[in-house]
Amino acid sequence: MRDPLVEVLYNRDLGGGYFALGLLDPVLSREARPGQFVMIEVASGRRVVPEPLLRRPFSVQRSVETPRGAGYQVLYRVVGAGTTLMSRLREGDQVHALGPLGRPFTPADPGGVSFLVGGGVGIPPLVALADTLDRGPVPPRYEVFLGVRSAADAPCFDGFVEARAGGVHIRTDDGSLGQRGTAVQALVERWDRDGGPPAGARVYSCGPMGMLRAVARACEGRGVPCEISVETLMGCGLGACMGCVIRARDAGTRPDLSPYDRWLLACVRGPVFDSRDVDLDAGPPHP
Amino acid sequence: MRDPLVEVLYNRDLGGGYFALGLLDPVLSREARPGQFVMIEVASGRRVVPEPLLRRPFSVQRSVETPRGAGYQVLYRVVGAGTTLMSRLREGDQVHALGPLGRPFTPADPGGVSFLVGGGVGIPPLVALADTLDRGPVPPRYEVFLGVRSAADAPCFDGFVEARAGGVHIRTDDGSLGQRGTAVQALVERWDRDGGPPAGARVYSCGPMGMLRAVARACEGRGVPCEISVETLMGCGLGACMGCVIRARDAGTRPDLSPYDRWLLACVRGPVFDSRDVDLDAGPPHP
């Protein structure tokens, strides 16, 4: 684990409250696996005691090569105090970014078909996964289903605008871009049209809790293995604070499960989980 | 009382840790009397809760006229967190500056001779006083005695470098500029040489506590009225927090004095006091 002080390569305003932050870190650029994240010190510098006090977790979206060296990009949306500060970072600023952290996605065996289902700022880790699949030994077989609220959220698609192996399907809640509907509806329609998911199908998903619930339901009902990446509030990213928990599936009724294992640390056991291992309905993982 | 959000006209680095801050405020520029001060919001802007939490008091050094309008200047030295933040202010930034606050110097009657005795960052309010005397109806009769540690502190003399009515006498502790010695020694030598202070002499002084003690002793021993401006730690500048106190002279033994009046609020009863009214030896007015 490393916590380097890294240089900001760029911090591009993509519009609609979305930004793309490039950080110089050749090691992480090489070592991060899709689905892993970093804890960024958003309020660095000026003050002894930062405000907000805690770092913020962000998925590694993709590796980048720049004249200054290799690094990686984080795609984020401004939602509160931390991301507001982040949006003020400028080229040449330095921040601590701890990572790569957490359990990554497990890419499918060659021959399988992967379905990448993402919503909003849950899309970035799927870019990393698609990039990995694209670099794989055999021609990758995957399809991408993405959903956002409206055309204003188009910056979320960064990384999927370019052509991808099996095509990218876009849905918006209001129909202002692509077709109206959700990413999960699009996935299910596709499967229904094809008479069910293909053999060797696997789903990888990240997005808001409602979307994850829907995707897990769709997959579990059809016997499709499904990995989801959950976003909980994280204090440390290292398994030290026990703040980031998500409920284990059937936690209260499984006699084999130690009470200790009823709440799973999303930062080290996740953020990527087999959907069958977690209970997305138990208590809000986040306010 | 006003607490306007004023614009920074300039914030000049004078070297040696000294800065001159110009603030746009025609009203204060006109109304402030010599010895009065302002409470500046040094950690304004970015954060809901500032750090440091409190404002900082600074003497009004002089009025300034700029193409943008009339304002005033504060001369300050970077000594801690607040002044460090202040030194980062830039032209066009906005800060709240509450004032003019406190009891000013009482300029001598026409015909009297004023002696202005200043040390370090206690010199700025004497500039304001000299400017007022210069603008007075009769040719002003005053002399200025200034002391700093060494030539590195020369920026403190800002405002007294130009010719002044009765001349400016400069002393440094190490003799690196002007003569070696202190401002008070210079004053006393001058009086001794002249066979005592002139009739109608009055002393106005501001500077470190040690200097104020010496000047008060010199004046009281010779029956010369002496006004000193004291710098205590101030929470509000308005008489509301009772944090800024200085001891009343003979507080413990004066039967006429209510216990309430044993500690005087320096922000409203001062910062300028008749030296005979305060006890400069009782407890540190500031750590």
Added chain:
Amino acid sequence: MHPSPPSPVDLTVRIGPLTLANPVMLASGTAGYGPELSGVLDLSSLGGFVTKGIAREPWEGNSPPRLAETHAGLLNAIGLQNVGLDRFLAEKVPFLRELGTRVVVNVIGRTIEEYVEVSRALDSCDAVDALELNVSCPNIKHGGIQFGTGPEGASRVTAAVRAATRKPLWVKLSPNVGDIAEVARAVEGAGADGLSLINTLLGMAVDLDRRRPILANVHGGLSGPAIKPVALRMVWQCFRAVGIPIVGMGGIWTARDALEFMVCGARAVQVGTASFANPRAAAEVLDGMGQWCRDQGIPRIADIVGTLEA
């Protein structure tokens, strides 16, 4: 989102028999005796004004330094320097009478008898709308603190003062206790009309290089945003423990802070330390509270009191 109602928000709140035009007051010891902030702030726009603590005789207070800044907080050890009852009545009351807002006098004493005497004298003073018994000041060695740390002491002084005045009686509790709800219940039982929560947390700051406490008094009372989580917790605990109204304070900086206190059960709030950083803080808090109610479509601010779902 509710559409903004055309009618203005009703900001009045009632603390027992007393109606305040709005829930925002200035906290004791942070706004002097009235005139101090009146140049920068229209006091008549606020719901109330609480004076610096008043004792039977004038008090000297502590030696300086009396203030020390901490992270998001302020330590003070003023030591209750105050003009004393007679001068308060003669010099301060005339101004307070014209204030145009509710006047609450913070009462302090070294003995129960002193509390009683001050309260009795204020009982006949028409300019005074309520008394706030400070049984909790941590800054004086032989002062109020002994009354505030236990339910017995707090209820004894409350009962004694209750018998001496018909004015609405608020008791301001110390947070430096193990079980605030127990003290609150005791004080309610002794006849208090309201609770003021919280006074400062006992703290300390150190000048490392000189190896000395920063405050001449060594200890001081911690106020400001640092203590807000403790204050909210105590307001909520007491709201569930007693029936009398609560006036909340401790670190209120913004309208949202003040509204949080109300949602936790405070009928009104007091702004303290924030006035030092910004002398108009209380007025800005009030503005923001009205705005929030409008935005949320809440017609009467009193309706949000204690609405926390927990």
Added chain:
Amino acid sequence: MHPSPPSPVDLTVRIGPLTLANPVMLASGTAGYGPELSGVLDLSSLGGFVTKGIAREPWEGNSPPRLAETHAGLLNAIGLQNVGLDRFLAEKVPFLRELGTRVVVNVIGRTIEEYVEVSRALDSCDAVDALELNVSCPNIKHGGIQFGTGPEGASRVTAAVRAATRKPLWVKLSPNVGDIAEVARAVEGAGADGLSLINTLLGMAVDLDRRRPILANVHGGLSGPAIKPVALRMVWQCFRAVGIPIVGMGGIWTARDALEFMVCGARAVQVGTASFANPRAAAEVLDGMGQWCRDQGIPRIADIVGTLEA
């Protein structure tokens, strides 16, 4: 200014029978069981490591959200989720044995019997250098809190555990009490070898727009720089009240913070919340402490303990 002495500063400190290579430890609950931070921080460079609280059986902990940021502070309501004694011994101790620093196990229980059983089992565990009795966790309803809020409860559990172990026994006190020195004296009388001060202050945070507590548990423990003034005060009060060594904590962010605790009487310190913002915080605090001693010409850091002039 003293010239820097050529010889290195002696950073060792003694807590009763135990010598630590230096005064900086990681605080319980903020560094897991050891492996969690070891990738970013060389634990063997520190004076000690305190584990997450260990109970006789595994505990589930509270529902999320378990964390809420406040101004200069952090509220947590983890609820002492822990692996339990057996799994601790089987899975965690092997790593701790190789840590190369002092290992202190934080012990929790719902009853005195549970405290005793955990402590007895750890007595025979060579990897454990000391026990830290957490009689003060505010996050569980029927848990340790009842022991920590009064001198009687705290001394009862201390005495019972004392009889069950020969390991150095530190008792970690709750700050949510009226008189910390009274509790400290009681615990000393019951046989404690040291005091850990302080645990978190009971607090609360509110989601205004949803009118709900932010923490699922409603209340949580406040840590971080916001509480440092309270922690320093309690360390100083206890230092003057007892003879046993004190381990200080609460908002330590920098070397100067840590040194302030030592000057107030702490023999050693623990870094907690700071590790979340900066996982190398403890190492940086330690570096800075050595540097300060060199700059000040202090040959042995132990010499500054309790040197506050007050």
